[in-house]
Amino acid sequence: MGMPLELNTMIVTKGKEKRLKDNLFLLTKNGYRLYPLNIPIEVRSFMDSDAKATACIKKLEWENEKTIITYELLSLNSIN
Template structure:
């Protein structure tokens, strides 16, 4: 039996990100998701929204059918 997971190449927050300190944020998503680590990714509010920022994922955790990522914003392209 396989484990269902999704491969993501963009961070979509839907407003659920939490600031940890300075430019570090965490985001929890339902299901198991695989993200590239240590490379710049687009950050968007939704899939169809404008490109808001660039971030680098520092940590990915899978637990209880949830994915938690820790990422660092490296560039902001919009104030909202």
């Protein structure tokens, strides 16, 4: 039996991100997800919304059927 895994090429926050400090954020997603590390990717509030920022994922953790990512904002496209 295999492990369900989703490959993501953008960060979709749905407003659940938590600021750790300055431009560093933490986001917990349900399920096991794989993201590219240390390269710029889009940050969106929802899948069908416009990109609101560009970020680099610095840390990716899998635990208890959840994915926890720590990312750093590189640029902001909007203040909302």
